[in-house]
Amino acid sequence: MGYEWFVSLRYLRAKRKQTFISVISFISIAGVTLGVASLIVVLAVMTGFHDGVRQQILGNVPHVLVQRQGGNIPSYQELVTELRQTTPEILEVTPYVAKEAMLLAKRNVAAVNVKGLPRGHKVFQQNFLSASGDEVEKALFTTQEGPPGLVIGLDTAATLGVTVGDTVNVIPPMFTITPFGLIPKMKPFRVVGIVSHRGGFLDTYFAYIPLPVAQNFFDAADQASGVEIEVASYDRATPLAAQLRDRFSFPLVVRSWEDLFGSFLSALKLEKLGLFIVLAIIVLVAAFNIATTLIMVVMEKHKDIAILRSMGATSLSIMKIFVLEGLIIGSLGTGLGTLLGVLLAKQADPIIKGLEGILKIKIFDQTVYGMDRFPSVVIPEDVVKVVLVAMTICLLATVYPAYRASRMDPGEALRYE
Template identity: 60%
Template sequence: MRYEWLIALRYLRAKRKQTFISVISFISVAGVTLGVAALILVLAIMTGFHDGVRQQILGNIPHVLVQAQDDRARDWPELAERLRQADPRVRAVAPFVSQQVMLLAGDQVTAVNLKGIDADSRVLQQDYQTLDGRSLAELLLQPAGRYPGLVLAADTAATLGVGLGQRVDVIPPDFSLTPFGVIPKIRPFEVVAIARQRGGFLDTYYAYLGLEAASSLIGRTAGQLSGLEIELAGFDQAPAVAAQLQQQLDAGLTVRSWQDLFGSFLAALKLEKLGLFIVLAIIVLVAAFNIGTTLIMVVMEKNKDIAILRSMGASAGSILAIFLFKGLLIGLCGTGLGTALGLTLALKADAIIRGLERSLGVTLFDSAVYGMERFPSQVVPADVLTVMATAMAICLLATLYPALRAARLDPAEALRYE
């Protein structure tokens, strides 16, 4: 071990008359620890919340959406096959039709976007309460009841006051001219599935039918679809795939990724995460000022020791290294302890919240409000490494001035009156 490390370690163990300096060193380590732990914990929670909201959006929203710019009939089956072969990242292509409609149940009315789906739709992969426990695909695509099947979000079902097996009338924006005036067309449907989780971000505004029933309801032929929904291997691949498909398809088709549809909202979440990172990094910065203060006091206290080392042949670089090493040790201790504490809290966040709720008898996280089954916390290794690197950089920067001052000390001036 180089002697600079030995001297730095010795300076960390203060003598009895220098206990105050040791206390400040402990406070510096504690400040870095709390700052790093807070950063890791908050970033993990923000990442978990961000991914939870994104999952809610992507629950029934396609990764990539292909739509025609007009209502002309297109050869959608051939186009769907082209899209399946266009890129290996494309996992499924599902046709759909959609239309704004009114739902009527008793004296309750609500507006939804009615979407007709087929067997390849990602809607069928979500968690629903179904009639008689049967599969959603069977209930929607192979109806055996008096009326075609209809799938509702939990909030929509609550608004209408309906449950499984009950009738809901659908009123499309299509009217019939009779001798008695203009009369809306009303079609009865049976509620065959209701989403299990309330509070979905977009599911409240959607209701689902089988593709054939929806096309019949809104007066479209088999070739007149609203578009195609593309599911990819990963949601982060959507912008690249959408850009590639847009270049390959006809000019009359529009290709949009889910970021194009909801990117501004998710960008706001990212900006909030960045803002919290900057604010909480100030905690580490305050602790770094304590490190700088500690080293300045050590330099003032060790003037004679520094002068003797210089007179014995120690270079200015060695003196600089001694104090840099001391600041590095404080930063390493604080960053290491803070990382361990932050990871522990982040990985056990849901259990900690549940334990506090049981102990205090209060609800700290209502899953129905946020639409998430557990408290969101997701540790991203890149975030942890960024926090550690930022903390170490701040700590090292705080040691520069005291270390440079010690390196520039004139030994003759320091020992003049000794």
């Protein structure tokens, strides 16, 4: 760039009579810094909430679900074998049996979806409240005398007033024919674990029992309500579901997790986009400050511009001087804002907890959101987008002042000097 860089940097260093212009320059830098930092922090928090909600959902919902329209899947073992041989992307294929039921204990009632699962299901990787710290999966599948095991959610346990070791009666919408008429089918189960980590409506809604017990209890011998499929990445669930739809025809129905809860997650993405647009206005306001600063510099330096033009500087060189000055302000603000935003986003949880301790108020209620920490995930792509948007806005803010400076007539500027 040659001397244009030198002149641009020189104009940023105000003399005693030009302190006001320097103050506006610092305000412009601060505005861009705050705007960029706000954008990065908000996007990181929204991404954290999005991932947290998605993990809560995928902790109980399969990546891909195969069901049969109108009833259970007979001879499901053949379907399981065929699915496992479909593609290497499939990691797990798990049959299950599920039915709506009422839980009755201590004169309290709760409605749940009782789900029979085999050993090794991902649900059992969550944290549970159990007796004496025993492994819930081991206790659930232990064959011993007495009622079979049952795992329920923390909210369900509170509704029923039960804890680990108590007995709960499970009443499905099935009846037994007796000489005295129809009697609701009922079976006692022993609570061996309570889901205490995830929180949210999914853990409240489901209760888990061993698959063989569910098949026997719900009269579904050699049948399955559906088959759950796990893939290496949740992003591959939708393409896999489309592939399986082409392979398995009616009455089998194939749905991905996005088909089940995609609308909810799409709302979170839309909210993230909306916040990005709103907070980008902060950067736009700071860009107006940059334009104001450059206009004032052009007005203050009209004599310098005329002298440069008379010494042979071209219109393009004059334009470069003020474009570079605006980009320096924008670059400083964007760079500082990026560092501040990434730092705040990375330390969001300690900062929130520190503010809660100082102010003695609850800013982030973990029980409401079902998350053990304040969610904040910095995605490099989001940071790059913020930097590009900020620099583009700052660059556009320099166009008009730089153009006016380049069109200045040196003779007219020096006429009254």
